Amino acid sequence: MEKKTPLYNWHESNGGKIVPFGGYLLPVQFETGVIAEHCAVREKAGLFDVSHMGEFIISGAGAFNAVQRLFTSDFTNMTVGRVRYTTMCNENGGILDDLVVYKMDEQRYMLVVNASNREKDAAWIRKNLNNGGGTNGASFEDLSDSYGQIALQGPASVSILASLSETIPEKYYTFIEKGKAAGLDCIVSRTGYTGETGFELYCKSEDTEGLWKALLTAGREQGLIPCGLGARDTLRLEAAMPLYGHEMDENVNPFEAGLSFAVKMDKADFIGKAALEPISLADNLKRIRTGLRVTGKGIIREQCPIYYQNSSIGITTSGTFAPHLKQAIAMAMLKTEFASPGTKVEADVRGKMVEAETCVLPFYKKQ
Numbered sequence: 001m002e003k004k005t006p007l008y009n010w011h012e013s014n015g016g017k018i019v020p021f022g023g024y025l026l027p028v029q030f031e032t033g034v035i036a037e038h039c040a041v042r043e044k045a046g047l048f049d050v051s052h053m054g055e056f057i058i059s060g061a062g063a064f065n066a067v068q069r070l071f072t073s074d075f076t077n078m079t080v081g082r083v084r085y086t087t088m089c090n091e092n093g094g095i096l097d098d099l100v101v102y103k104m105d106e107q108r109y110m111l112v113v114n115a116s117n118r119e120k121d122a123a124w125i126r127k128n129l130n131n132g133g134g135t136n137g138a139s140f141e142d143l144s145d146s147y148g149q150i151a152l153q154g155p156a157s158v159s160i161l162a163s164l165s166e167t168i169p170e171k172y173y174t175f176i177e178k179g180k181a182a183g184l185d186c187i188v189s190r191t192g193y194t195g196e197t198g199f200e201l202y203c204k205s206e207d208t209e210g211l212w213k214a215l216l217t218a219g220r221e222q223g224l225i226p227c228g229l230g231a232r233d234t235l236r237l238e239a240a241m242p243l244y245g246h247e248m249d250e251n252v253n254p255f256e257a258g259l260s261f262a263v264k265m266d267k268a269d270f271i272g273k274a275a276l277e278p279i280s281l282a283d284n285l286k287r288i289r290t291g292l293r294v295t296g297k298g299i300i301r302e303q304c305p306i307y308y309q310n311s312s313i314g315i316t317t318s319g320t321f322a323p324h325l326k327q328a329i330a331m332a333m334l335k336t337e338f339a340s341p342g343t344k345v346e347a348d349v350r351g352k353m354v355e356a357e358t359c360v361l362p363f364y365k366k367q
Helices: 008-013 034-043 063-070 115-128 157-162 205-222 229-238
Strands: 017-021 024-029 046-049 054-059 083-089 095-105 108-113 139-142 147-153 175-181 184-189 198-204 225-227 287-294 305-308 311-322 327-335 344-349 352-359
Touching: 008 017, 008 024, 008 205, 024 034, 024 229, 034 046, 034 225, 034 229, 046 205, 054 063, 054 115, 063 108, 063 115, 083 115, 095 115, 095 175, 108 115, 115 139, 147 157, 147 205, 157 198, 157 205, 175 198, 175 205, 184 205, 198 205, 229 311, 229 327, 287 311, 287 344
Parallel strands: 046 225
Antiparallel strands: 017 024, 046 147, 054 108, 054 139, 083 095, 095 108, 147 198, 175 184, 184 198, 287 327, 287 352, 305 311, 305 344, 311 327, 344 352
């Protein structure tokens, strides 16, 4: 049975079209519609309920050693108040999840994981928390149910938040743990999943609706509107941000997913490193996440086979019509030799061949 976020009743009372997602009931869109919500984020601002995301804490004297072994990034030079994107792999190098890590202090890290992977991730971390590498002394907590999370995204997000808060992180991927907004205690993080300037605010579950309403009121004159999962997906796709279960899963490694920046092979051992070492050499990478711009008529969705001169070369992982770019786009996992920009390919969309061309990612990057 799906769970409800602290904002479920507000969504239901304010025109949210509710659908199941990641084990939760969330709005896919509001009465404004996906295109209007998407464009609001690109041009003004949008507000998202992301309370379904999971929040974990790893703490104790062995916390640093634990995150070093569990995740593929290197946290050696990470300072307090920074956020880092990373992946968590199994022994075969497959991605168990992608997540962001917050360094709260020298012995405490907060992890934000995908809702659909919360239980799996928690079990994996508990199992491997104190295994090897001198990681004894780390403890794990799942605090997901005690947090609400709201994402304020778009060019106007800075001025909107500034009207309610004096604790605003200045740099991308930094945060203030003991922040305030609308008089409520919250973690204020300069992060997001839209490709725009924005913030993610973590507060007590019981404070979530109050913070949500305060933000909407503060941003009304600047065009802030509530947004659903539909716009969140089209925005992340324009920005070429991968989604777990689409661009990656346990059968895809970080190099194939185009996430080599999040894998530091020169650090001490981490889970999956031995399996990833031969793949890390460019000549050994057989397939890679690639951008596609549709040049023919039609929209390419996920799981469409891709062909080059009648030869099968891969499959799409996500696809849509991009509202801001006014262009049909897709991401695909293609054989490496066909991934160079400008390669002309075709997608089999329910028996109809649609022409496309490979391109550099991301499709959209804010000015």
